[in-house]
Amino acid sequence: MKRYGCLLALLALFALQWALPISQIQQYQQVVDRGTAYRFRTAPVDPVDPFRGRYVTLQFAAAEMTVPAGASYPSDQPLYAPITVEQSGFAVLQPPRRAPPEGDYLTVRVAHRIDDARLRVRLPFDRYYLNERLAPEAERLARDAMRADRATSLAPSWAVVRVRNGEAVLTDLFIDGVPVRQRIAEAERALESEQ
Template sequence: MKTLPLIIFGLAVLAQWAAPLSQIWTHEQVLAKGTLIKLKCSAPDPYDPLRGRYLAVRPSQSQAAVPAGVELKQHTQVYAVLTTGTDGFATASSLSPTPPASGDYIRVKTGYVYEDKAWIEWPFDRFYVNEKLAPEADKWFAENIRSVQGITAEVRVFNGRAVLEDLSFDGKPFREILKARVK
């Protein structure tokens, strides 16, 4: 058996394990050590051909302030400083090209930048659900479209990384609400 193909195959196998394992490690760290923040959002039900049904999580905040003197470019990674309001919901209060020294922050991507505001792309945009539950989510949204409370995204943040832990409505996990409706 030739050695070179085997070495390359071995390296490929290692890389094929390392790529998902590094993702798992990073996200487990965030889930274990991260701060829990809550964001107001909506979540309709599209479909991913590779990963199945998911709820498209759209935080209601789509722009953030750019502090005076800071110049940001489109399509770049920046840090959104998070501030929690009296209602318990977090918002991105300002954007910075470098990680802030203290407090909670999330790494986001800039969209269109205009004067003192920039559109932001949150690092989470989907919450996967079982394909039995997903159509129920659509019905739920149609019935509750006028609800002032809306859906809450529960997100763990740690060192700029964010993992969407759960979606909730009125304090209850959204998945449980859907499961109860299916039964």
């Protein structure tokens, strides 16, 4: 009897062990399938996560924004930043609010106040996983691209982010206007032909 009790408890736990990752997959896949795509300007650097592997950290221009002087933004609760698209086609964030606005928005947290009129927030996406061979290469290409384009303070690189109901999933990374994997493959082919 005790053994069957343990068995039931174990089966319930196993169901939970499957439910947690599967519910995450379902949640994020819905954002990928049905969310609106936005392009966010970014600059990648290449660190490593001991559990999830190699990735490129993305520093987004949209994470820093101008806010009304004197306005206060609590750092201990989520805020909601509306998304607008500039003439250049890149997405930017409006000063965050305490309640979800109409239209697409991102759920953000305050990172720090730069000065009275500028605020830096933590976005719900900050990394793009690549395998350990590609990640350093992506960083090198992005750095080269940034050197070539001094006109902008951030690299001519961007990330495509799908947004739905405040949830965001990063789906692709572009360097020099080309998807990162394709860009790396091109660079490798060029290197091979030189040799």
